[in-house]
Amino acid sequence: MKPLTTEEIRSVxxxxxxxxxxxxxxxxxxxxxxxxxxxxxxxDMVIKGSERFTLDFFLxxxxxxxxxxxxxxxxxxxxxVMLVTALAAVPLGVAAGLYLEEYAKRNxxxxxxxxxxxxxxxxxxxxxxxxxLGIFVYxxxxxxxILSAGLTLALLILPIIIVSTREAxxxxxxxxxxxxxxxxxxxWQTCRYHILPYAMPGILTxxxxxxARAIGETAPIITxxxxxxxxxxxxxxxTETGEGTAGLFDWVMSPFTVMPIQIFNWTSRPxxxxxxxxxxxxxxxxxxxxxxxxxxxxxxxxMRKNIKW
Amino acid sequence: xxxxxxxxxxxxxRNLNFYYGEAKALKNINMPIYDKKVTALIxxxxxxxxxxxxxxxxxxxxxxxNRYEGEIRFFPDNTNLLSPEVDPIEVRMRIxxxxxxxxxxxxxxxxxxxxxxxxxxxxxxxxxxxxxxxALRGAAIWDEVKDRLQELASNLSGGQQQRLCIARALAxxxxxxxxxxxxxxxxxxATAAIEELVHELKKRVTILIVTHNMQQAxxxxxxxxxxxxxxxxxxxxxxxxxxxxxxxxTEDYITGRMG
Amino acid sequence: MSANNTSGLPQVSxxxxxxxxxxxxxxxxxxxxxxxxxVSVLTTLGIVYVLVSExxxxxxxVSIVDFLTDTQWTPLFDxxxxxxxxxxxxxxxxxxxxxxxxxxxxxxxxxxxxEFADSRVREAAKPILELLGGIPTIxxxxxxxxxxxxxxxxxxxxxxxxxxxxxGLVMGIMxxxxxxxxxxxxxxxxxxxxxxxxxxxxxxxxxTALHVVVPAAISGLAASYILGISRAVGETMILAVAAxxxxxxxxxxxxxxxxxxxxxxQVALGDLPHGSIGYQTIFAAGxxxxxxxxxxxxxxxWLRAKFREAY
Numbered sequence: 001m002k003p004l005t006t007e008e009i010r011s012v013x014x015x016x017x018x019x020x021x022x023x024x025x026x027x028x029x030x031x032x033x034x035x036x037x038x039x040x041x042x043x044d045m046v047i048k049g050s051e052r053f054t055l056d057f058f059l060x061x062x063x064x065x066x067x068x069x070x071x072x073x074x075x076x077x078x079x080x081v082m083l084v085t086a087l088a089a090v091p092l093g094v095a096a097g098l099y100l101e102e103y104a105k106r107n108x109x110x111x112x113x114x115x116x117x118x119x120x121x122x123x124x125x126x127x128x129x130x131x132x133l134g135i136f137v138y139x140x141x142x143x144x145x146i147l148s149a150g151l152t153l154a155l156l157i158l159p160i161i162i163v164s165t166r167e168a169x170x171x172x173x174x175x176x177x178x179x180x181x182x183x184x185x186x187x188w189q190t191c192r193y194h195i196l197p198y199a200m201p202g203i204l205t206x207x208x209x210x211x212a213r214a215i216g217e218t219a220p221i222i223t224x225x226x227x228x229x230x231x232x233x234x235x236x237x238x239t240e241t242g243e244g245t246a247g248l249f250d251w252v253m254s255p256f257t258v259m260p261i262q263i264f265n266w267t268s269r270p271x272x273x274x275x276x277x278x279x280x281x282x283x284x285x286x287x288x289x290x291x292x293x294x295x296x297x298x299x300x301x302x303m304r305k306n307i308k309w
Numbered sequence: 310x311x312x313x314x315x316x317x318x319x320x321x322x323r324n325l326n327f328y329y330g331e332a333k334a335l336k337n338i339n340m341p342i343y344d345k346k347v348t349a350l351i352x353x354x355x356x357x358x359x360x361x362x363x364x365x366x367x368x369x370x371x372x373x374x375n376r377y378e379g380e381i382r383f384f385p386d387n388t389n390l391l392s393p394e395v396d397p398i399e400v401r402m403r404i405x406x407x408x409x410x411x412x413x414x415x416x417x418x419x420x421x422x423x424x425x426x427x428x429x430x431x432x433x434x435x436x437x438x439x440x441x442x443x444a445l446r447g448a449a450i451w452d453e454v455k456d457r458l459q460e461l462a463s464n465l466s467g468g469q470q471q472r473l474c475i476a477r478a479l480a481x482x483x484x485x486x487x488x489x490x491x492x493x494x495x496x497x498x499a500t501a502a503i504e505e506l507v508h509e510l511k512k513r514v515t516i517l518i519v520t521h522n523m524q525q526a527x528x529x530x531x532x533x534x535x536x537x538x539x540x541x542x543x544x545x546x547x548x549x550x551x552x553x554x555x556x557x558x559t560e561d562y563i564t565g566r567m568g
Numbered sequence: 569m570s571a572n573n574t575s576g577l578p579q580v581s582x583x584x585x586x587x588x589x590x591x592x593x594x595x596x597x598x599x600x601x602x603x604x605x606x607v608s609v610l611t612t613l614g615i616v617y618v619l620v621s622e623x624x625x626x627x628x629x630v631s632i633v634d635f636l637t638d639t640q641w642t643p644l645f646d647x648x649x650x651x652x653x654x655x656x657x658x659x660x661x662x663x664x665x666x667x668x669x670x671x672x673x674x675x676x677x678x679x680x681x682x683e684f685a686d687s688r689v690r691e692a693a694k695p696i697l698e699l700l701g702g703i704p705t706i707x708x709x710x711x712x713x714x715x716x717x718x719x720x721x722x723x724x725x726x727x728x729x730x731x732x733x734x735x736g737l738v739m740g741i742m743x744x745x746x747x748x749x750x751x752x753x754x755x756x757x758x759x760x761x762x763x764x765x766x767x768x769x770x771x772x773x774x775x776t777a778l779h780v781v782v783p784a785a786i787s788g789l790a791a792s793y794i795l796g797i798s799r800a801v802g803e804t805m806i807l808a809v810a811a812x813x814x815x816x817x818x819x820x821x822x823x824x825x826x827x828x829x830x831x832x833x834q835v836a837l838g839d840l841p842h843g844s845i846g847y848q849t850i851f852a853a854g855x856x857x858x859x860x861x862x863x864x865x866x867x868x869x870w871l872r873a874k875f876r877e878a879y
Contacts, residue, residue, distance in 0.1 A: 013770075016772035016774070016775065017772065019772065019774050019775075020684075020772050020773050020774045023676075023679075023680070023684070023773075023774045023777075024680065024684050026676055026680075027676055027677060027679070027680025027681075027684060027685070028680070028689075030673050030676050030677045030680070031677055031680070031689075031693055031696065033673070034673075034677075034696055034697065034700055034741070034744060035696050037700070037711075037741050038696065038699055038700060038703075040711075040715065041703070041707070041711050041715070044711070044714075044715050045707075045710075048714075091604070092604050092607055093604075095600065095601045095604030095605070096601070096604040096605040096607065096608065098601055099598075099601035099602055099604060099605045100605055103598050103601060103602070104602075104605070105373055106373060112609060113605050113606065113608055113609060116608040116609050116611070116612050117608045118869065119612065119862075119865060120608055120611055120612060122795070122798060122861065122865045122868075123615070123802075123858065123861065124801070124802025124803070124804070124829065124857060124858075124861055125802070125804065126802070126804045126829050126832055126833070126854070126857075127615060127619075127802075127854055127857065127858055128615075129832075129836070130615075130618060130619065130832070130850065130851060130854045131611070131614050131615045131618050133618075133836075134617075134618030134621075134622065134851070135614055135618055138842060155607075155611050158607070158608065158611075159608075162608075173412075175408060175410065175412040176412060176414060176415075177371075178368065178371070178408065178412070179408065179412040179413075179414065179474070179477075180414070180424070181368070181371060181401065182366060182368065182401055182405065182406040182408075182478075183401065183405070183424060183425035183428060183477065183478065183481065184398055184399075184401040184402035184425060184428060184429070184481065185398075185424075185425075185428040186398055186428075186590065186594050187594060187598075188593075188594055188597045188598075189428050193424070193427075193428075194414065198415065212702065213702075215704075216703075216704025216705070216706065216707070217704070218704070218705065218706045218804070218805045219705075219804040219805055219808075219829070219832075219833060222833055222836050222837065223832060223833070223836045223850075224836075225836060260704060260706040260805075263706050263707070263710060264706055264709070264805070264808075264809065267706075267709065267710045267713060267714065267809055268809065275714055278710055278714070279710070279714075282706075282707045282710050285704060285706075285707060286703065286704070286707055289702055289703070289704060290699075290702070293698075293702055383584070386583060386584055388584050390584070394585060394586070395584045395585065395586075396584065396585060396586040396587065396591070398587075398590070399583065399584050399585070399586075399587065400584065403583070403584075
């Protein structure tokens with residue numbers, strides 16, 4: 001083959017450059033498409049739901065009349081469920097992460113545990129709902145309650161918390177650990193006075209991200225039977241209810257609803273008036289999730305500055 | 310008439326072998342450590358001096374796959390430190406360590422030094438204040454930090470951080486102090502300060518120091534051991550080793566022909 | 569007592585022996601931490617137990633052959649049929665639509681970010697993708713039903729209010745961040761030296777990307793696609809809201825249909841007595857779903873491990 005002439009070379013290069021630029025444009029276009037979806041979504045919810053953004057919306061219960069229907073039981077329910085989720089998932093997840101990084105030896109048991117954690121992270125959330133239905137609701141008898149929901153979501157986000165804990169611990173240099181042990185501290189003392197405190201920022205970030213994920217979960221909560229029309233709040237401890245004074249933990253066993261389910265309920269109604277409610281509630285949920293993620297990112301940035309190795 | 314001071318034993322390695330997994334890193338080490346004296350370990354990179362040092366305070370136990378054979382006898386108990394019946398935590402409460410790169414905790418200067426005491430359950434403020442000051446004085450750094458004990462340790466210079474780490478080790482009144490190349494990350498002035506400190510400390514504590522710097526060993530130690538490829542080649546009084554080494558390999562290393 | 573006493577005391581002195589209380593306290597703490605870690609194993613066992621035990625009960629009434637081959641899914645009718653293929657068709661069609669969107673879009677974004685974009689663009693893209701990945705699926709469901717479907721109906725007249733197409737498209741957008749970030753990681757792990765070899769010969773960026781980087785990262789890319797498939801198959805709310813929950817054996821995306829996941833939601837919304845055959849169907853369906861996603865997950869993990877070995 002005879003060598004190309006200068007003109008031929010130039011045209012090859014030009015074609016190549018053109019293709020490069022075409023691809024770059026395509027790449028930017030795809031990113032822009034993603035951005036457009038986000039913007040369209042938020043704009044739609046804001047515009048459609050704008051007339052509902054009143055204080056009443058946050059303080060009213062659900063109702064058959066769209067204009068009077070509010071998200072009170074939904075956001076209270078979400079908060080209470082998140083409380084149970086956090087109380088269950090954080091100690092379990094941090095303890096598990098600590099064990100795997102500081103205590104576990106390389107044996108078959110450790111391998112099985114790690115494989116399980118990786119697999120569980122990829123199990124569809126509705127399967128967690130089925131697990132909860134069979135075991136929490138019926139076998140343990142917790143019923144269709146905030147407790148069941150909180151425990152289910154805790155199991156769901158456990159892998160997230162375990163992974164963040166492990167990564168946070170791995171970032172601590174071995175010298176610090178050795179320095180502590182060399183002075184005669186036990187493994188637990190080293191964990192308690194050094195490892196956990198220094199890993200806290202990373203762990204906290206992971207917890208917040210996990211909770212942000214949990215607050216938007218719908219499928220497992222529907223599966224355990226959260227009701228979609230709830231016009232009451234779980235009983236506040238030590239107040240009078242219709243059946244006498246509420247105990248300290250009665251709220252945990254109470255029926256309830258959460259934000260995503262309220263949205264689901266309103267979205268599924270054919271009456272267009274409820275679209276407005278769905279849009280408004282959807283926006284509130286998005287705002288909750290986004291602000292939690294923002295807090296997590298801010299915390300991670302802020303705390304990272306304080307620790308110098 | 311010369312009165313020789315009889316050196317008493319603080320510790321003694323007897324037929325010590327050590328394995329990192331399958332690899333044999335220490336081969337049949339036999340060596341005395343004399344009480345209230347400074348013993349230096351010298352040798353080229355990879356000869357096993359740090360491995361040997363870290364056996365004394367059972368640091369190898371922290372990582373899986375390590376194995377000891379033989380004994381390190383510790384006196385006055387006359388017990389083998391490597392025995393499975395011996396608690397490594399207890400060992401580390403009586404034997405302190407200073408690391409190659411200064412590793413102060415990201416806490417205040419005060420808390421760094423007090424840590425060893427807190428770990429033993431000492432929480433009385435007055436006792437802690439007292440012992441912290443004592444340790445910082447012992448490490449020749451008290452005057453520089455006495456007005457800023459609550460500041461973060463990371464604000465100190467490299468040399469100061471290392472002296473802080475020495476104070477941290479001193480706070481618990483150890484009987485034996487292990488130094489793992491303590492000045493290799495420091496500038497010459499800081500190095501000189503540490504060497505002077507070692508000279509002072511040996512009045513109270515037995516010292517075992519690993520160094521890759523032969524001149525440092527000559528300046529600082531009473532006894533020197535030369536190691537090569539995991540074996541103890543020669544051990545003796547520093548003056549004798551450096552002036553008239555018995556083994557040719559020692560001589561090669563000292564004269565710079567090798568290493 | 570001379571310090572050189574070599575009488576060889578048989579016992580370890582008090583000052584070096586194990587402190588019993590401290591030793592047992594440490595052991596106890598370690599056991600508690602292990603128990604926490606073992607919760608993950610218990611969770612898996614729990615899932616398997618629940619799904620299998622209810623399914624065993626189910627399969628004592630319904631033959632596996634019928635389950636796999638029947639073309640109707642009407643478990644709550646008097647003349648009950650239990651053909652899982654009906655639900656699987658909905659799952660496959662919606663996932664297919666989703667992947668037709670997510671794989672090209674995700675891969676293009678990944679190649680663009682890894683090979684072309686400067687750091688400013690990458691910094692801007694990261695939050696966009698993270699945002700997209702953080703939107704709750706119910707909100708995507710709302711979007712699919714009330715925004716995307718009307719738009720599609722304007723383009724494709726005759727499109728019903730519920731359709732696999734609408735749900736599938738939105739599901740695709742939801743999966744893009746997963747595929748984009750995993751693929752980008754795979755491509756960034758390809759060493760620069762490989763690219764430099766191509767550039768040095770006058771190759772353009774696109775040519776290098778397509779002929780050098782992508783083939784080198786192919787098992788990582790495949791792993792990301794497979795994990796994307798698994799995500800699509802397991803998705804529930806977008807389908808429950810926008811695809812209708814009517815079981816319908818079809819391969820046409822422009823129809824409404826139920827998937828394995830949306831069926832379970834439909835049953836849960838109703839009121840089925842614990843222990844009835846209708847109740848058991850959701851566990852049989854769940855078991856099928858778990859097996860399908862498990863196969864994909866294991867395949868994806870294996871590919872990822874294989875890919876990591878190469879570099």
